[in-house]
Amino acid sequence: MSKIDREGPFDCIVVGGGHAGVEASSIVSRAGYSVLLLSLNLDEIAQMSCNPAIGGIAKGHIVREIDALGGLMGQIIDHTGIHYKMLNLSKGSAMWSPRAQADKYQYKQYAKNILENSPNLQLRQDSVCDLIVDSKQNKITGVVTDRGNKYYASHVILTTGTFLKGKIHIGDHTFSGGRIGAQSAERLSGSLEKFGFEVSRLKTGTPPRIHAATMNLNKLEAQEPDKVPQPFSFAFEYDHAALPQKQIPCYITYTTAKTKEIVEKNLLRSALYGGKIKSVGPRYCPSIEDKIVRFADKERHQIFLEPEGLDTNEVYVNGISTSLPEDVQWEIVNSIIGLEDAQIMRPGYAIEYDFCPPTQLHPWLETKKVEGLFFAGQINGTTGYEEAGAQGLMAGYNVIHKIRKMDPLVLGRDEAYIGVLIDDLVTKGVEEPYRMFTSRAEYRLFLRQDNADFRLMKYPHNVGLDRGLYARMQSRYECYNAVKIAIEKTKISEEILVLLGKANIDIQKGLPLSHVFKRPQVPSEISIALFDYITNFDSSFLSEMEKIKLSMDIKYEGYVIREMVKTKRRMEAVEKIIPEDIDYDAINGLKTEAREKLKRVRPVNLGQAARISGVDPSDIDIVLLNISKAAKQNKDVSRKNVLSQSGKVKNEQ
Numbered sequence: 001m002s003k004i005d006r007e008g009p010f011d012c013i014v015v016g017g018g019h020a021g022v023e024a025s026s027i028v029s030r031a032g033y034s035v036l037l038l039s040l041n042l043d044e045i046a047q048m049s050c051n052p053a054i055g056g057i058a059k060g061h062i063v064r065e066i067d068a069l070g071g072l073m074g075q076i077i078d079h080t081g082i083h084y085k086m087l088n089l090s091k092g093s094a095m096w097s098p099r100a101q102a103d104k105y106q107y108k109q110y111a112k113n114i115l116e117n118s119p120n121l122q123l124r125q126d127s128v129c130d131l132i133v134d135s136k137q138n139k140i141t142g143v144v145t146d147r148g149n150k151y152y153a154s155h156v157i158l159t160t161g162t163f164l165k166g167k168i169h170i171g172d173h174t175f176s177g178g179r180i181g182a183q184s185a186e187r188l189s190g191s192l193e194k195f196g197f198e199v200s201r202l203k204t205g206t207p208p209r210i211h212a213a214t215m216n217l218n219k220l221e222a223q224e225p226d227k228v229p230q231p232f233s234f235a236f237e238y239d240h241a242a243l244p245q246k247q248i249p250c251y252i253t254y255t256t257a258k259t260k261e262i263v264e265k266n267l268l269r270s271a272l273y274g275g276k277i278k279s280v281g282p283r284y285c286p287s288i289e290d291k292i293v294r295f296a297d298k299e300r301h302q303i304f305l306e307p308e309g310l311d312t313n314e315v316y317v318n319g320i321s322t323s324l325p326e327d328v329q330w331e332i333v334n335s336i337i338g339l340e341d342a343q344i345m346r347p348g349y350a351i352e353y354d355f356c357p358p359t360q361l362h363p364w365l366e367t368k369k370v371e372g373l374f375f376a377g378q379i380n381g382t383t384g385y386e387e388a389g390a391q392g393l394m395a396g397y398n399v400i401h402k403i404r405k406m407d408p409l410v411l412g413r414d415e416a417y418i419g420v421l422i423d424d425l426v427t428k429g430v431e432e433p434y435r436m437f438t439s440r441a442e443y444r445l446f447l448r449q450d451n452a453d454f455r456l457m458k459y460p461h462n463v464g465l466d467r468g469l470y471a472r473m474q475s476r477y478e479c480y481n482a483v484k485i486a487i488e489k490t491k492i493s494e495e496i497l498v499l500l501g502k503a504n505i506d507i508q509k510g511l512p513l514s515h516v517f518k519r520p521q522v523p524s525e526i527s528i529a530l531f532d533y534i535t536n537f538d539s540s541f542l543s544e545m546e547k548i549k550l551s552m553d554i555k556y557e558g559y560v561i562r563e564m565v566k567t568k569r570r571m572e573a574v575e576k577i578i579p580e581d582i583d584y585d586a587i588n589g590l591k592t593e594a595r596e597k598l599k600r601v602r603p604v605n606l607g608q609a610a611r612i613s614g615v616d617p618s619d620i621d622i623v624l625l626n627i628s629k630a631a632k633q634n635k636d637v638s639r640k641n642v643l644s645q646s647g648k649v650k651n652e653q
């Protein structure tokens, strides 16, 4: 092997083979550039540190977007998913979110195989401890590892996850580690500080894993997977391909009064409550200690028991993340219904780690301080595989764009959840680990998981990485347009009225069929059946999922336009002054987190309010409405005062 092959210069070095690193290294190497991926342990490529699941509320949307953009996460989960479930089915279809449990061993093996078989990509196990920066030009030129190796590149993407000075806590037992069983990276954050980066600290936690054979299935409620699982990847969807893995159930159970008693009795032995952990964790993903303290009135908490794979007996106990000592964790587990004799295989723990506040980044994830250096994933203060994968992919894209001297690729908030994620990070920063929620997106009716291909496939196509899917997407949407036109032309007939009568839908004969789809609460089986009645159109080539998707498109057309108008109004209102004496407690509908932060910061105008992390567009709408109402009331009062002074008020009434 030549020195160039060994040390570089490479077009790009990716540090870290987690979810961000996998996407970043894959996309840059597929674009034809030489990439070196350095990671602490090559057996842990795409390791699922916590929950063995991909997707979920809003996160499922991100995975579909990653897939549409040419990333790997959707494909990997579709090859290794063992329990698919579409969440939020009882809500509007814009809120439907796909989620799947993975066989976590197959997941990481599958990811590693893809990388190993990428022609321009070299994988090496090594620990990066320092950066090489050309200080005159403020440009990255390479990295140094703990073993003294130097590697050179004009672009470096850091995706170090929870590993920078990672400190694990189990009760009062504390030790260094990037996650349990893995060494931490102790020196790299010092190097970042040396180059002028701000480094701060966050924490997160994970629950214990138990042995499946020690659960009492008779006392547990089985949760079956979806009968027709919807794949994450558009390649699977376009081919109507069946998912390869066997689908298995998860189980549901509950904590008891005894669980509560045990936690309360041992609270001070928790690393979190005993004062050992100072950093901030994700409030929306609370530990069992937090749940018992914060929701003291709640008699029980739901627990999901999720298998970690097909060939292992380990089960993830979703809902009891904890930093309590091991003896207490055993007591807690054994106090849960159906787990009276359960054996813990790995304890739960909390972890504190260094991250770099993401306001130090351009919106294309390159650092403002050092040209060519990008950060992606948990190093930016996010939490979650999906958020990490999305950033890795976007950093990768921007390395490609930079090499090709193209403008940076920055997705708009109206284009993708990934656009919202990165915009929030670089403009608002983070005060606690950031995860995606649908409420963070102002255009959520348009940003649906089902239309991610329509929104985003042009980007991989622009850089020659569309895997042949772009043309298929285009003909798909041309065909959808033809169906929509045919639906508009079809008039509601007597036969259609009979069908609608079965669901108690009362509508006038002769109206366009599209009017039915716009009605609230049309059951999906009726929506699907209506496609058989479209005049002069054979829709039999459409799958059930496509029929649902088209009915959603028609249903939300009007809402999407209204949402766009609302957003425009919000943008115009950024200068609007918020009255100093505004009483946030008296405003209905604000999220608790937003209310707390608004009370604390007391922003002077709406623009400042919108930049507060945790204050979402929906909260801004509520504050705007409130200010406008108050202004109108004040105007009315002063008008009345003027009128009463002039003696006219009686006549007015």
Ligand code: FAD
Pocket (backbone or CB within 6 Å): 015, 016, 017, 018, 019, 020, 021, 038, 039, 040, 041, 044, 045, 046, 047, 048, 049, 050, 051, 126, 127, 128, 129, 159, 160, 161, 162, 163, 164, 178, 179, 185, 188, 204, 205, 206, 285, 349, 350, 351, 376, 377, 378, 379, 382, 383, 384, 385, 388, 389, 435
């Ligand atoms: P990671 O997946 O952490 O990967 C980082 C990679 O970088 C690793 O492969 C590591 O070996 C490598 N690396 C690090 N430093 C160096 C270095 N100096 N040199 C070379 N290689 C290096 N997410 C949720 O959504 N919900 C949760 O409840 C949740 N709980 C969690 C609990 C725990 C205990 C942990 C550890 C994580 C949890 N996560 C949770 C977070 C989730 O695991 C991460 O968000 C996600 O894995 C981040 O992806 P990443 O690619 O940024 O980093």
